[in-house]
Amino acid sequence: xxxxxxxxxxxxxxxxxxxxxxxxxxxxxxxxxxxxxxxxxxxxxxxxxxxxxxxxxxxxxxxxxxxxxxxxxxxxx
Amino acid sequence: xxxxxxxxxxxxxxxxxxxxxxxxxxxxxxxxxxxxxxxxxxxxxxxxxxxxxxxxxxxxxxxxxxxxxxxxxxxxxxxxxxxxxxxxxxxxxxxxxxxxxxxxxxxxxxxxxxxxxxxxxxxxxxxxxxxxxxxxxxxxxxxxxxxxxxxxxxxxxxxxxxxxxxxxxxxxxxxxxxxxxxxxxxxxxxxxxxxxxxxxxxxxxxxxxxxxxxxxxxxxxxxxxxxxxxxxxxxxxxxxxxxxxxxxxxxxxxxxxxxxxxxxxxxxxxxxxxxxxxxxxxxxxxxxxxxxxxxxxxxxxxxxxxxxxxxxxxxxxxxxxxxxxxxxxxxxxxxxxxxxxxxxxxxxxxxxxxxxxxxxxxxxxxxxxxxxxxxxxxxxxxxxxxxxxxxxxxxxxxxxxxxxxxxxxxxxxxxxxxxxxxxxxxxxxxxxxxxxxxxxxxxxxxxxxxxxxxxxxxxxxxxxxxxxxxxxxxxxxxxxxxxxxxxxxxxxxxxxxxxxxxxxxxxxxxxxxxxxxxxxxxxxxxxxxxxxxxxxxxxxxxxxxxxxxxxxxxxxxxxxxxxxxxxxxxxxxxxxxxxxxxxxxxxxxxxxxxxxxxxxxxxxxxxxxxxxxxxxxxxx
Numbered sequence: 187x188x189x190x191x192x193x194x195x196x197x198x199x200x201x202x203x204x205x206x207x208x209x210x211x212x213x214x215x216x217x218x219x220x221x222x223x224x225x226x227x228x229x230x231x232x233x234x235x236x237x238x239x240x241x242x243x244x245x246x247x248x249x250x251x252x253x254x255x256x257x258x259x260x261x262x263x
Numbered sequence: 264x265x266x267x268x269x270x271x272x273x274x275x276x277x278x279x280x281x282x283x284x285x286x287x288x289x290x291x292x293x294x295x296x297x298x299x300x301x302x303x304x305x306x307x308x309x310x311x312x313x314x315x316x317x318x319x320x321x322x323x324x325x326x327x328x329x330x331x332x333x334x335x336x337x338x339x340x341x342x343x344x345x346x347x348x349x350x351x352x353x354x355x356x357x358x359x360x361x362x363x364x365x366x367x368x369x370x371x372x373x374x375x376x377x378x379x380x381x382x383x384x385x386x387x388x389x390x391x392x393x394x395x396x397x398x399x400x401x402x403x404x405x406x407x408x409x410x411x412x413x414x415x416x417x418x419x420x421x422x423x424x425x426x427x428x429x430x431x432x433x434x435x436x437x438x439x440x441x442x443x444x445x446x447x448x449x450x451x452x453x454x455x456x457x458x459x460x461x462x463x464x465x466x467x468x469x470x471x472x473x474x475x476x477x478x479x480x481x482x483x484x485x486x487x488x489x490x491x492x493x494x495x496x497x498x499x500x501x502x503x504x505x506x507x508x509x510x511x512x513x514x515x516x517x518x519x520x521x522x523x524x525x526x527x528x529x530x531x532x533x534x535x536x537x538x539x540x541x542x543x544x545x546x547x548x549x550x551x552x553x554x555x556x557x558x559x560x561x562x563x564x565x566x567x568x569x570x571x572x573x574x575x576x577x578x579x580x581x582x583x584x585x586x587x588x589x590x591x592x593x594x595x596x597x598x599x600x601x602x603x604x605x606x607x608x609x610x611x612x613x614x615x616x617x618x619x620x621x622x623x624x625x626x627x628x629x630x631x632x633x634x635x636x637x638x639x640x641x642x643x644x645x646x647x648x649x650x651x652x653x654x655x656x657x658x659x660x661x662x663x664x665x666x667x668x669x670x671x672x673x674x675x676x677x678x679x680x681x682x683x684x685x686x687x688x689x690x691x692x693x694x695x696x697x698x699x700x701x702x703x704x705x706x707x708x709x710x711x712x713x714x715x716x717x718x719x720x721x722x723x724x725x726x727x728x729x730x731x732x733x734x735x736x737x738x739x740x741x742x743x744x745x746x747x748x749x750x751x752x753x754x755x756x757x758x759x760x761x762x763x764x765x766x767x768x769x770x771x772x773x774x775x776x777x778x779x780x781x782x783x784x785x786x787x788x789x790x791x792x793x794x795x796x797x798x799x800x801x802x803x804x805x806x807x808x809x810x811x812x813x814x815x816x817x818x819x820x821x822x823x824x825x826x827x828x829x830x831x832x833x834x835x836x837x838x839x840x841x842x843x844x845x846x847x848x849x850x851x852x853x854x855x856x857x858x859x860x861x862x863x864x865x866x867x868x869x870x871x872x873x874x875x876x877x878x879x880x881x882x883x
Contacts, residue, residue: 195766196762196764201728229517230513231726234498236498241500257498257763258723258762259517259723260509260510260513261762
């Protein structure tokens with residue numbers, strides 16, 4: 187299935203080479219964690235993750251056409 | 264006279280010794296060179312507090328300053344800066360506060376208040392537009408900071424915005440904070456102690472004027488786009504639910520959560536301190552600063568030994584330093600300790616450090632129950648935390664050495680405790696243990712006010728480019744040290760940019776819309792760099808031996824590997840630290856002892872400062 191991963195601008199600025207928007211091909215039972223691994227986002231570099239308009243986590247199951255938006259961890263105010 | 268768009272147009276000077284107040288026009292040169300907020304504070308403290316001034320004497324000056332975005336209807340133009348010579352560090356210090364104070368100050372007609380001298384009796388500063396009075400308030404002396412705010416609101420009315428100190432400020436504990444809006448604090452650098460040294464219990468402000476803006480149409484357009492972008496952001500709800508408490512479990516997962524006086528960076532009980540537990544166990548309702556849709560403030564309730572309290576918080580820093588760093592067991596325990604600190608007027612970051620340091624000294628046998636007055640000062644004890652915090656605020660018993668900070672307490676207690684007094688320049692380390700994050704460690708080492716995270720938070724940079732990598736990391740720290748403090752000059756909160764991803768371009772567009780000035784974002788960053796160097800110059804002017812030795816982390820961080828957790832075995836080496844500092848100084852145009860060169864100061868429009876330091880033989 188195809189899933190779109192969108193990075194917040196702050197994340198893109200933190201990790202050079204990270205695309206703001208990436209479409210990835212994943213197996214049918216893939217999770218958010220799989221999608222983030224597929225776009226090369228290391229563990230610890232993301233905080234809030236939203237699927238469509240729902241807040242999720244690494245174990246949230248994905249479905250075809252989902253759009254995953256990723257925000258950096260809270261950065262100290 | 265030209266209208267100062269974005270500014271109220273005057274600075275209020277109050278001589279607390281005589282009670283005489285006078286308003287002076289805001290100088291165009293000051294605005295052009297230093298923007299506002301922290302910039303005004305840095306300039307005025309540098310110019311008006313000569314070397315050798317006692318930070319707790321009448322010669323110190325406390326500058327309370329808004330920025331051009333403060334009080335203007337744009338996302339969270341809420342910030343007020345408090346600046347003075349810090350009693351914690353003996354250097355320049357500042358700390359800012361959210362809430363509603365800055366806008367009210369500008370509506371009263373003032374961009375800054377400069378507080379001088381010392382009131383003959385405990386007093387508060389009353390400001391209602393042009394009416395300015397230093398009013399005696401002996402009956403409030405000794406009262407908690409939150410109770411004082413309530414008492415003044417009852418007397419003056421809810422329309423007044425009020426900043427107060429607690430007993431710790433009155434007693435000049437060097438990490439006493441300024442409280443505002445129940446649970447907001449200018450926590451760092453002992454600004455509450457400076458207020459206490461001036462016999463100033465509170466500042467109460469009410470304003471009815473407006474703030475002129477240069478291009479209302481452009482302001483409405485840009486601010487409208489920003490509010491719309493925030494409202495459409497799906498992550499906003501997480502912020503509204505948990506505020507800053509959400510970071511605790513993440514920080515733990517990557518090995519950055521201060522635990523048991525920074526011996527560890529992973530807390531086995533972190534889930535009990537999480538944002539989710541805050542929301543489910545103790546949360547009452549949400550709260551926002553001026554014009555902020557994020558509403559990160561969380562009113563909570565907590566009980567301990569039959570006493571129920573209502574407070575704002577805890578957020579991440581408090582959860583980290585009071586919670587995991589003192590080994591507490593639940594978010595409710597953290598909240599109760601948070602309330603005690605707020606009422607006493609203690610900075611929760613430094614207080615958490617001070618108590619954790621005491622607990623480690625106690626468990627190692629460096630101090631005993633004889634020293635603690637019978638307190639069983641062990642990690643995990645809320646009772647011990649509360650008793651020690653009260654003694655610190657009163658400067659009694661074991662609280663007396665601790666009231667001067669962990670550096671001073673370590674000097675008094677010895678026994679090798681200097682190695683684990685977690686501070687830089689005398690200011691206790693905030694909530695990110697950095698043995699696995701070299702750029703973050705450098706950010707703490709070089710932060711201009713001491714070990715604070717808010718000037719350059721770069722943990723994600725360490726994760727992104729490699730946690731053991733040293734080369735190139737100083738550049739990110741320097742970059743952040745210009746961008747992030749710029750928000751403190753503008754008088755606007757950073758969260759909407761750094762957490763929810765509002766592009767910096769919005770702020771670049773806001774500046775001309777509000778002020779009518781044609782500075783680009785790069786121009787503003789250059790001013791931020793100027794302020795950074797001016798603050799450094801303050802230290803160089805203050806002490807002949809100020810320099811590289813002041814930028815060192817505690818020995819624990821380069822001698823003790825992390826004992827457990829995801830980063831077990833990690834540490835930064837002594838050689839790494841020297842490499843980081845060399846690279847940092849080179850990028851800044853400072854010599855290898857950390858002193859700005861004449862060339863650098865001149866490049867930044869600080870030729871007069873360069874001449875002064877040159878004449879003193881401090882730089883070359």
